[in-house]
Amino acid sequence: AxxxxxxxxxxxxxxxxxxxxxxxxxxxxxxxxxxxxxxxxxxxxxxxxxxxxxxxxxxxxxxxxxxxxxxxxxxxxxxxxxxxxxxxxxxxxxxxxxxxxxxxxxxxxxxxxxTFPLRMQVHNDNALYVAKWLEKQPCVSFVAYPGLPSFKGHELAKKQMKNGFGGVLSFGLKGEHDLYNRVVTHLNVFTSAVSLGNAGSLIVFLGEDDERMYLYPEEFHNGFYRVAIGIEDKDDLVNDLKQAFVAEGLEVVD
Ligand SMILES: Cc1ncc(COP(=O)(O)O)c(C=O)c1O
Missing domain, CATH: 3.40.640.10 (Type I PLP-dependent aspartate aminotransferase-like (Major domain))
Structure with missing residues (x-):
């Protein structure tokens, strides 16, 4: 180029x-x-x-x-x-x-x-915790987070990201468009909104019909969430996702 x-x-x-x-x-x-x-x-x-x-x-x-x-x-x-x-x-x-x-x-x-360094460490820690939990869930199709050893860029991220891997992750569900929207309606701790870096966690659904989808790797193509993990208690975040998955009949493991 x-x-x-x-x-x-x-x-x-x-x-x-x-x-x-x-x-x-x-x-x-x-x-x-x-x-x-x-x-x-x-x-x-x-x-x-x-x-x-x-x-x-x-x-x-x-x-x-x-x-x-x-x-x-x-x-x-x-x-x-x-x-x-x-x-x-x-x-x-x-x-x-x-x-x-x-x-x-x-x-x-x-x-x-x-308070930036104090908050940032919690964003890093919480996001890694949520990413690891999501990765274990049978209903989750993929998790993109640089802190996961399974992530393609993990080794490079370790070199470039010295204190942690940030608060943003993306993940997919084994389900269709409407399931993504319904799961979001059950969330109480996460707010459905764009942006990142807030104290509060945010989640946004990008559907398979998004015009930029062709730019993304294959696993994103059926739709995915972009999640900006905040600085809440990390178990409140996992439990919120858990109850939302369960409310839609999705299988959840600890
Ligand atoms: C990587 C990146 N840089 C910059 C921006 C823009 O930031 P601002 O809202 O401060 O213009 C965004 C917004 O989402 C972003 O994701």
Whole structure:
């Protein structure tokens, strides 16, 4: 995909919603050999788990809306890179394009980030716990979570994600479209909503009719949930999923 006029390679790792892991060092090597800069969206991993500059990237993008603010109540973003480039962003792009954060949002994010490492560790721990439980369930068709040894990118994730594997996972059910919707109606702890990095857990169903489905690995094609695990008690999360599965007659094991 590198063309003569390619100036920048930008990617997410883990990727949304497949959690696929990109090899940051390999991409940096290829890009720099071709005089191309590299930018990483580190939102899913967060700076607590991954510091992409250690792998040689030129720029890092973080959604502050997610883990860094942590409470799902304000929007913001950060671009990190060499001062001369950041000055350009600040004094040219921001002036000409906008994108200036409101003082109240800035205050909420600044307050939220004081507890960021503490919360992030719980997101990591809870997500691994839920992923391991889901993987055992006979009604679950697949679980995509970088912390699971069965996950394709696990070894690479271990190298790039130092403190844990983040709070987002995706999984499928052995069932059809309407089953996915019915299971969500039974959930009490999870909220049916998009986004991630909130204190509260969120779940969103992407059906087999989603227009982006062809971009995802085969196991996603019958539909799947993307789950953003929060910082609730981890057994409350598992028990909530358990009772929702049981309410739909699905087999559950401990
Ligand atoms: C990987 C990733 N980066 C950035 C964003 C956008 O973040 P924001 O809502 O702060 O614009 C999202 C939103 O879902 C995301 O998943």
């Amino acid at each position: 590198i063309k003569p006029n390619t100036k920048l390679i930008h990617f997410e790792t883990p990727g949304n919603p497949t959690l696929c892991i990109c090899d940051i060092e390999a991409i940096v090597k290829l890009a720099h050999e071709n005089n191309i800069q590299v930018s990483v969206d580190n939102t899913f991993s967060s700076p607590y788990n991954t510091k992409p500059f250690e792998f040689g990237v030129d720029y890092v993008v973080e959604s502050l809306t997610k883990y860094i603010n942590g409470h799902g109540d304000s929007m913001g973003g950060a671009i990190l890179g060499p001062k001369a480039d950041m000055d350009k962003v600040r004094y040219e792009s921001q002036v000409n394009i906008g994108g200036c954060i409101s003082p109240f949002n800035a205050w909420l994010i600044q307050r939220g980030c004081q």
